[in-house]
Amino acid sequence: MLRSWTRLDNLAISVVLSVLVSGVATALCAAIVHARTDARAANCLNNPLFLYHWLLNYQSEHGHPPPAVMFDSEGRPMHSWRAVVWAYGSPEFAARYDFSEPWNSPANLAAAQPVPVDLWCHNSQNSPACSTNYAAILDGDRCSLDSAGQGGPNKRRIVIVEVPDSTILWTEPRDVTLEEIARFPPPHDPGGLAAVFSDGSYRRLSIQEILAPEILDHWTRHLKAARAKKSPDR
Template identity: 30%
Template structure:
């Protein structure tokens, strides 16, 4: 047997072993866990579409996107953009229950608003079931803050394009792994943090869902979430392009 044939046989054997291991892993997973996580992902994608509609409707009324955070007179963050979109998520019967009990005259960390976040734990959040069937938070939908992104660090009014152009669309919101805390908490990420996550391969192995500025939703594999690709897609106001 030639060296080339031996090499091909070795590669074939490795491939067969890998397939067998993959099948065994799938078979060993509890069926209800697989179903639960599949439904969790579908729920998250559907929610992203509604968030996209809410962003466009907010802009229709106020002329721009909501600020990434609202602070009080002492500079304390009291409301996130996620809370600011709630009235538009509630519209047209999009939510179950039909209304979120969130009080805007109290900060996000008030007892009432903490309870509202607990009562709607899967809002803006990707939940997964573990091997012991515990439901845990995997990731959260986040604004990426930057001078060239849709979310200005200074609170500058940023607008979505009025006409959709698939060739020039940009990421409006990004699923960030291991971003914990209540959805109402104003804890988003900067562009530098996202690029560091990419550099350190923190989007592996699950990749990330993205909401584009035209309202469409897609999933990016880890290998597509490179620093260069993220910088290009997250920066619609980059004047150096």
């Protein structure tokens, strides 16, 4: 004997459908968030390659990498190497930015906006506007930029490193020291911080790997040798 359809049956079906729709929506949202996170992570790893590309272009034309900081005739810091090399790849930026004025003049601060998408990491949400997440490494008067374009697979040296939650404005003549790297907050990506090496390769490294004695010792010895070659009288 068939029973009649009741409101209770309608309610039960509505509940089941609601649960199914909610589950599908939750799964879709989780998939979208995961995909966006993966995309941001890939961008954070790949972005510094554009900076490294223009760094090599500058080096090819001038015969040497740019200084980490451009100074004026009175020894005042004026511009970052990032602004110098980016002008090679962006005629629009080069036309707006005035290298005769300091980086923080009103005109140049306006010219630096917005920060190029290739110079910041989308996973670093705590960085202020116009900041960059990529910097050279400084050790006294030595700079990792001097290693650009040198070394094979067994002699790679870090040239550019990711700076999590950076407060460095991208045209600001400021980079990071080994001491500052040791105080970095935990990387947003579980694989570590993006790093570009002197042979053009790139991968993620933990803070401990960046500061590993074997990496730093080889890097420091190379830069000392490069400096001695440039100044044999010292």
